[in-house]
Amino acid sequence: MATKAPDYNESLVQYVNRSLEDEEEFHFLRFESLHRLNIVDLQVNLARMKSRIKRSGTAGPNELDMLDRTLRSYASAIRDYEYLKQHKPLSKDDTRDRKLRLQLFFQSPDDFGDPYQSHYSWFRNPNQQIDPVRQALMRNLPSRLAYSNGERQERKREYMDGKPPTRVSVFVDRLVRLIIALAGGLFLIVPVHIMSFSPSLIKSLITVSVSVAVFTLVVSFLVRVTNIETLVSSATYAAVLVVFVGTTAGGKGDAATRST
Structure with a gap:
């Protein structure tokens, strides 16, 4: 005996049930x-x-x-x-x-194209809107770390399949904050140490220029900020390094004056 094809209403219910079983979203x-x-x-x-x-x-x-x-x-x-x-x-x-x-579920012989x-x-x-750093961690971290408790319950199948979450978990958010804080410190410590060893004006200017360029690229592409915030942060960072260059150059000038 041939099996009767389900009508539209049956197909509709079966499709929704299937979607709930196979996909949480x-x-x-x-x-x-x-x-x-x-x-x-x-x-x-x-x-x-x-x-x-x-x-x-x-x-x-x-x-x-x-x-x-x-x-x-x-x-x-x-x-x-x-x-x-x-x-x-x-x-x-x-x-x-x-x-x-x-x-x-729904293809019909009457469908055209x-x-x-x-x-x-x-x-x-x-x-x-999620910044690129958080997006990268959400894609690459293990599911048990990337998923929040609430989303883990809402999207159990995606969680078990290892698919990336759609919301930022507390762990990912705090980890990104830690990374940004450490990166901010390194952006100051590394150039200062480079300029401190065998200091010279040309070396300091090159170090400041490269550091500001790298800092601007990181802020522009990895952190979600506005144009004004990018401009202000880059100018502030450059000002801090320029102050150190001026202090170093002034110290060398005073030392040269005393030696003469």
């Missing part, structure tokens, strides 16, 4: 082309309304009501499109897996 399709089609259609309708109003020189109640509803739909479509684009896209491998799963080919994104906070 859900995803969605952005349908880029459909959103653009909708926005273009609305703006063309608005352009034609504008043309009719200008031609007639008046706008009746019905036309104003239609204009109000179309403008609201237009603004809503733009906000929705912008909001969806802010979400983090899935990787190529994850996109392929999600697409195959959708096709397995490849309707499940779209941009896939995570349901994650688009405003969450």
Whole structure:
């Protein structure tokens, strides 16, 4: 006896249950082309309304009501499109897996082309910004250290599979703070020690220039700060080293004067 194919409602429930079993974090399709089609259609309708109003020189109640509803739909479509684009896209491998799963449960002989080919994104906070240092530690540290207790309970499968977390744990945050503090100290101690041995003005200037350049690169690419904060921190760091150069040069000048 042939097995009856599940109907749409059964497939829907089975798909959701499967997604809960196999993945703790859900995803969605952005349908880029459909959103653009909708926005273009609305703006063309608005352009034609504008043309009719200008031609007639008046706008009746019905036309104003239609204009109000179309403008609201237009603004809503733009906000929705912008909001969806802010979400983090899935990787190529994850996109392929999600697409195959959708096709397995919902592909119909009536489907034309490849309707499940779209941009896939995570349901994650688009405003969450994590600096590159924390991201690197979250990807490379063992799961037991990278995951927070709360996320470990929420995303058990990803935790067991060794996938990186989506939120910064207390351990990762404190470790990064320690690394930044140590790096800040080294950025001062190392140049000062280099300039202290066999001091000369040229050597000090080269050391300061290289140190400031490296410091600026680190602040720009590894720490999430604004342009103003980058400028202020680099200028402050350079000022500290220049003060040391001036002190060293002044000390040498005084010693030379006393010797003569």
